[in-house]
Amino acid sequence: MKKYLLTSIKLTAVLLVLLAVLYPLFLSAVGKLARGKGNGETVSVNGKVVGYANIGQKFTEDKYFWSRPSAVDYNAAGSAGSNKGPTNPDYLKTVQDRIDTFLVHNPGVKKEDIPAELVTASGSGLDPDLSPAGAKIQVKRIAAARHISEDKLNALVDEQTVKPLLGMFGPAKVNVLKLNATLDEMQ
Structure with a gap:
């Protein structure tokens, strides 16, 4: 023993x-x-730190690219998704409200053209990235709000797009905070 x-x-x-x-x-x-x-990787605009690149941020003004919605209102202290399933009436109402809001701010966009990531929250609620399509569908609104050509904004999205690792691992993505910080520096 x-x-x-x-x-x-x-x-x-x-x-x-x-x-x-x-x-x-x-x-x-x-x-x-x-x-x-x-x-963590900080993002700065004119020498001032505006956030962390790996944590989603809330953008609601028309002059910015909007982030993916968050189930926790972008609170990094309590990351979480929603417990509601895809047929839950409350969840469906939340998604429909997000679609309606997006369509009001992006006239000319059809409901079926909206990427799902712009109206559904990620599992953590803190996803900092969008697909290039999720960013490009917002270009017309931002061009009108900032008086910048759509071609210039599309080029900016292309420049900020991170390609998949070795061309095959993971999707192409755009960090919304970095994209908006670059947009602010342009003006």
Whole structure:
């Protein structure tokens, strides 16, 4: 009995040092080598930090590209999706309200042309990216609000589009905060 007790205490002490001290220190050191030095990638406009690139932000003005809706109102302290299923009447009403709002602010767009990501929240509620189609469908509204040509805005979306890794892993995406920050710097 003493033999097993002493062995288990030694093993617990070794694992405690390894997993509670050395492993977190190693991960922290690796994080310091990453972009943002382990503190996240910040986005700045005119030298002022406006947000983090990996956390979705809320944009509602017509002069900005709108982000994907959030079930938690973009609160990073409590990321979550909705518990409502795709046939839940409350969920369907929420999606229809988002569609109606989008159509009011984007005249000329047909309901069936709206990418699903612009009216449905992501699993975390903090998705910072849109597909290029999700960004480009908003170009006409932003061009009118900012008095910028649609061609210039389409080129900006293309410039900000991150292609899939090695051309095949993951979808093409556009970070909405970076896109809007670049848009503000243009003016």
